[in-house]
Amino acid sequence: xxxxxxxxxxxxxxxxxxxxxxxxxxxxxxxxxxxxxxxxxxxxxxxxxxxxxxxxxxxxxxxxxxxxxxxxxxxxxxxxxxxxxxxxxxxxxxxxxxxxxxxxxxxxxxxxxxxxxxxxxxxxxxxxxxxxxxxxxxxxxxxxxxxxxxxxxxxxxxxxxxxxxxxxxxxxxxxxxxxxxxxxxxxxxxxxxxxxxxxxxxxxxxxxxxxxxxxxxxxxxxxxxxxxxxxxxxxxxxxxxxxxxxxxxxxxxxxxxxxxxxxxxxxxxxxxxxxxxxxxxxxxxxxxxxxxxxxxxxxxxxxxxxxxxxxxxxxxxxxxxxxxxxxxxxxxxxxxxxxxxxxxxxxxxxxxxxxxxxxxxxxxxxxxxxxxxxxxxxxxxxxxxxxxxxxxxxxxxxxxxxxxxxxxxxxxxxxxxxxxxxxxxxxxxxxxxxxxxxxxxxxxxxxxxxxxxxxxxxxxxxxxxxxxxxxxxxxxxxxxxxxxxxxxxxxxxxxxxx
Amino acid sequence: xxxxxxxxxxxxxxxxxxxxxxxxxxxxxxxxxxxxxxxxxxxxxxxxxxxxxxxxxxxxxxxxxxxxxxxxxxxxxxxxxxxxxxxxxxxxxxxxxxxxxxxxxxxxxxxxxxxxxxxxxxxxxxxxxxxxxxxxxxxxxxxxxxxxxxxxxxxxxxxxxxxxxxxxxxxxxxxxxxxxxxxxxxxxxxxxxxxxxxxxxxxxxxxxxxxxxxxxxxxxxxxxxxxxxxxxxxxxxxxxxxxxxxxxxxxxxxxxxxxxxxxxxxxxxxxxxxxxxxxxxxxxxxxxxxxxxxxxxxxxxxxxxxxxxxxxxxxxxxxxxxxxxxxxxxxxxxxxxxxxxxxxxxxxxxxxxxxxxxxxxxxxxxxxxxxxxxxxxxxxxxxxxxxxxxxxxxxxxxxxxxxxxxxxxxxxxxxxxxxxxxxxxxxxxxxxxxxxxxxxxxxxxxxxxxxxxxxxxxxxxxxxxxxxxxxxxxxxxxxxxxxxxxxxxxxxxxxxxx
Numbered sequence: 001x002x003x004x005x006x007x008x009x010x011x012x013x014x015x016x017x018x019x020x021x022x023x024x025x026x027x028x029x030x031x032x033x034x035x036x037x038x039x040x041x042x043x044x045x046x047x048x049x050x051x052x053x054x055x056x057x058x059x060x061x062x063x064x065x066x067x068x069x070x071x072x073x074x075x076x077x078x079x080x081x082x083x084x085x086x087x088x089x090x091x092x093x094x095x096x097x098x099x100x101x102x103x104x105x106x107x108x109x110x111x112x113x114x115x116x117x118x119x120x121x122x123x124x125x126x127x128x129x130x131x132x133x134x135x136x137x138x139x140x141x142x143x144x145x146x147x148x149x150x151x152x153x154x155x156x157x158x159x160x161x162x163x164x165x166x167x168x169x170x171x172x173x174x175x176x177x178x179x180x181x182x183x184x185x186x187x188x189x190x191x192x193x194x195x196x197x198x199x200x201x202x203x204x205x206x207x208x209x210x211x212x213x214x215x216x217x218x219x220x221x222x223x224x225x226x227x228x229x230x231x232x233x234x235x236x237x238x239x240x241x242x243x244x245x246x247x248x249x250x251x252x253x254x255x256x257x258x259x260x261x262x263x264x265x266x267x268x269x270x271x272x273x274x275x276x277x278x279x280x281x282x283x284x285x286x287x288x289x290x291x292x293x294x295x296x297x298x299x300x301x302x303x304x305x306x307x308x309x310x311x312x313x314x315x316x317x318x319x320x321x322x323x324x325x326x327x328x329x330x331x332x333x334x335x336x337x338x339x340x341x342x343x344x345x346x347x348x349x350x351x352x353x354x355x356x357x358x359x360x361x362x363x364x365x366x367x368x369x370x371x372x373x374x375x376x377x378x379x380x381x382x383x384x385x386x387x388x389x390x391x392x393x394x395x396x397x398x399x400x401x402x403x404x405x406x407x408x409x410x411x412x413x414x415x416x417x418x419x420x421x422x423x424x425x426x427x428x429x430x431x432x433x434x435x436x437x438x439x440x441x442x443x444x445x446x447x448x449x450x451x452x453x454x455x456x457x458x459x460x461x462x463x464x465x466x467x468x469x470x471x472x473x474x475x476x477x478x479x480x481x482x483x484x485x486x487x488x489x490x491x492x493x494x495x496x497x498x
Numbered sequence: 499x500x501x502x503x504x505x506x507x508x509x510x511x512x513x514x515x516x517x518x519x520x521x522x523x524x525x526x527x528x529x530x531x532x533x534x535x536x537x538x539x540x541x542x543x544x545x546x547x548x549x550x551x552x553x554x555x556x557x558x559x560x561x562x563x564x565x566x567x568x569x570x571x572x573x574x575x576x577x578x579x580x581x582x583x584x585x586x587x588x589x590x591x592x593x594x595x596x597x598x599x600x601x602x603x604x605x606x607x608x609x610x611x612x613x614x615x616x617x618x619x620x621x622x623x624x625x626x627x628x629x630x631x632x633x634x635x636x637x638x639x640x641x642x643x644x645x646x647x648x649x650x651x652x653x654x655x656x657x658x659x660x661x662x663x664x665x666x667x668x669x670x671x672x673x674x675x676x677x678x679x680x681x682x683x684x685x686x687x688x689x690x691x692x693x694x695x696x697x698x699x700x701x702x703x704x705x706x707x708x709x710x711x712x713x714x715x716x717x718x719x720x721x722x723x724x725x726x727x728x729x730x731x732x733x734x735x736x737x738x739x740x741x742x743x744x745x746x747x748x749x750x751x752x753x754x755x756x757x758x759x760x761x762x763x764x765x766x767x768x769x770x771x772x773x774x775x776x777x778x779x780x781x782x783x784x785x786x787x788x789x790x791x792x793x794x795x796x797x798x799x800x801x802x803x804x805x806x807x808x809x810x811x812x813x814x815x816x817x818x819x820x821x822x823x824x825x826x827x828x829x830x831x832x833x834x835x836x837x838x839x840x841x842x843x844x845x846x847x848x849x850x851x852x853x854x855x856x857x858x859x860x861x862x863x864x865x866x867x868x869x870x871x872x873x874x875x876x877x878x879x880x881x882x883x884x885x886x887x888x889x890x891x892x893x894x895x896x897x898x899x900x901x902x903x904x905x906x907x908x909x910x911x912x913x914x915x916x917x918x919x920x921x922x923x924x925x926x927x928x929x930x931x932x933x934x935x936x937x938x939x940x941x942x943x944x945x946x947x948x949x950x951x952x953x954x955x956x957x958x959x960x961x962x963x964x965x966x967x968x969x970x971x972x973x974x975x976x977x978x979x980x981x982x983x984x985x986x987x988x989x990x991x992x993x994x995x996x
Contacts, residue, residue: 006822187685324504
């Protein structure tokens with residue numbers, strides 16, 4: 001059988017409902033037909049800059065209409081998009097640009113410094129949106145069908161060890177993700193999704209595909225502003241909002257005791273890590289429907305989600321695997337029974353075919369179509385998933401994933417530092433923040449400020465430890481492995497002592 | 499890339515919503531969990547009768563719970579279902595059983611005569627539902643995943659020439675059909691579909707897949723009874739009904755002037771051939787939402803459908819191709835412009851991979867994934883399809899497709915008949931009925947009754963010509979081809995003369 005192809009999504013959407021509003025921003029609204037015209041125009045301009053079918057094109061930008069146009073422009077050209085987290089440092093961006101074999105990087109001129117520096121260093125062409133808009137359009141053959149097994153996007157994700165890895169997601173992965181979500185949440189002509197998450201993360205990006213596949217308008221916010229989100233829910237007919245816990249917390253604070261969301265508001269889709277139960281109970285008490293979900297870049301966003309009907313009696317659960325997906329909990333390669341914690345292993349057509357140029361990681365992570373997530377959880381007797389801990393040691397801060405190993409590596413690059421251990425500390429605003437325990441070489445001294453100035457060059461701001469604790473030794477087991485759990489106890493003792 | 503697999507649909511549905519009502523009949527209601535238990539039990543019994551993965555198992559039954567159990571039982575075993583039209587004659591059934599290489603035929607003991615005769619004649623094992631229910635269950639390995647490119651069902655369809663052909667539909671075809679329909683109609687927890695069409699046709703069968711994929715209850719009627727359908731809409735919370743034009747007409751007659759369907763009623767999905775405009779206008783004037791659709795066995799049911807928002811301002815159109823589908827109108831292999839009639843050619847993942855054991859027909863009908871339907875139509879400037887005529891010469895009577903060639907062949911088997919031409923005549927109750935123009939050999943005589951007694955043995959009742967017109971000659975062109983259009987004129991003249 002030949003590869004499944006279906007119509008280009010934006011093209012098809014315009015054929016079905018050209019006049020329907022597609023994207024609202026703070027400044028303007030455009031229809032699907034207008035979006036198509038603009039995306040095709042950008043495709044022509046990118047073509048004149050040498051982008052062609054199969055090119056790897058990185059984008060470095062925050063949420064904007066240009067970002068949306070870009071996502072569809074590359075689908076018309078048949079290029080692969082590499083989505084860069086704008087919070088990363090030059091060092092981190094540089095790695096991803098090289099690792100993904102990018103031919104060109106497109107960036108927002110308002111946040112250009114890193115890219116302008118890097119372009120020259122790496123000999124990768126770079127063009128700002130402003131520059132592209134002035135370009136002439138070159139003719140190209142628009143890709144009016146998309147092949148389900150063709151790679152559409154690469155998004156980087158860090159692991160417990162080693163360098164970040166580029167997750168390849170195909171048109172098919174994103175398609176199944178959108179369809180699976182609709183089979184769970186339902187689909188109504190009144191739907192209107194608020195996009196508050198960064199489009200360079202899969203949770204935000206996936207809304208752009210739902211947008212065209214469902215024919216559902218989205219409101220795009222350029223940054224998280226709880227007041228603005230609150231207003232959009234109360235007054236603008238928004239029916240669904242994707243949030244992470246820290247955002248939910250801030251939104252609930254906006255909702256006064258005698259206030260309620262309009263009845264047309266369907267739900268907060270809550271992802272990005274385990275949610276504290278008191279927060280979920282506060283939402284329930286305020287009649288705010290919260291649907292918890294579990295997913296990651298490798299699963300094109302959600303793969304396990306609560307349904308509306310289960311949301312209230314299964315508070316704290318991430319739900320059941322979406323219709324085309326499967327879930328199993330493994331312990332020493334054995335399936336565990338209900339209520340027994342093990343590694344969360346998932347399968348489904350929304351799961352990545354693999355990491356870009358990482359055969360070993362692929363072999364280790366994906367076996368017979370099953371993705372070993374490294375996250376810990378259990379299912380109850382009715383098959384509902386409870387996520388106990390995200391990938392071993394991962395810290396989730398304001399929805400961003402942070403791997404201690406990455407920070408430790410950077411700190412160990414400081415001459416005076418002999419040993420280091422990083423863990424997450426509870427934080428009211430961000431959920432968690434990283435903190436570091438440091439042992440210096442004998443006889444040397446080092447100030448917190450000196451450590452910070454080193455970190456600022458190497459780590460995205462949200463990854464920089466919020467506290468440095470100087471110690472004489474670190475807790476290790478017999479085979480000298482760092483005992484992070486014990487570091488957690490140290491942290492608690494300090495907290496109690498304060 | 500390996501073949502896409504997803505969980506067995508009923509199995510997955512039970513994992514998600516075990517307690518939800520699945521099927522309502524006049525007598526009872528069962529949940530998805532009960533349906534699963536019953537289907538798995540039937541699978542065990544079929545296994546004990548020798549059915550195994552890959553077996554071709556025919557079913558000869560009218561709508562019933564046993565039918566539904568059967569459809570899921572074969573999915574657990576991995577057998578292929580061959581769905582027989584119970585209106586057909588022994589001759590027609592015999593052909594399909596042999597052509598589809600059936601290993602066994604399952605039938606309803608209440609309509610058993612044909613199958614009991616045939617079983618012996620064809621040396622094909624046959625078992626009634628009653629017999630199966632008394633069987634012991636044998637262990638088998640339930641197929642807990644289904645492969646998208648594996649054939650699930652074979653349904654026969656006639657063509658303009660030659661024998662009926664078995665349309666192979668895969669799990670993937672039926673999956674995409676269900677998902678595509680949801681992307682067009684939306685999906686709500688309140689949905690409840692009334693199944694009035696025979697399950698042995700694709701329009702009825704497809705509801706069984708929507709049932710488990712959406713988690714949507716269906717009410718199954720064993721036969722078309724306008725009073726009962728009317729009551730189900732008015733009182734039982736039914737939100738969608740699939741109908742063909744003659745059924746719609748009879749339903750509208752049930753709706754009194756001062757009556758209206760409840761506001762929860764979403765639509766009549768109208769398929770099975772072009773609908774007369776006055777009928778659609780009557781529906782509109784009675785506030786009955788009608789969504790016209792176009793499809794056929796080869797497209798797993800709908801492939802082109804109106805959307806709710808277009809239903810009223812595009813009365814008479816069959817709509818636009820569903821999201822994953824494409825449509826083009828060809829005239830002499832050239833794409834026509836708007837408003838120009840040509841052959842309707844469609845493409846999409848719900849389109850059959852081919853007819854069973856018919857390489858020539860496949861080569862002719864499916865080219866580069868495009869299905870040449872043989873139907874005539876045009877699109878307007880906005881891309882809406884208008885079906886002008888179903889496959890050349892096809893007669894649609896009460897939703898059943900009738901091919902004149904098949905009737906002509908049977909009549910030519912009568913010794914005294916020299917020439918014959920069959921066309922459709924307008925009929926108040928059935929939309930159309932077949933009528934035959936007959937030329938006898940010189941010097942012989944033959945009564946209408948003698949012709950009927952021949953037909954009864956060879957043709958399903960709905961295919962038997964309702965009138966026989968004896969003529970001295972038939973209208974033919976220079977190359978001796980029968981001019982059916984001219985026969986139509988003869989019919990009109992007779993009508994006017996009466």
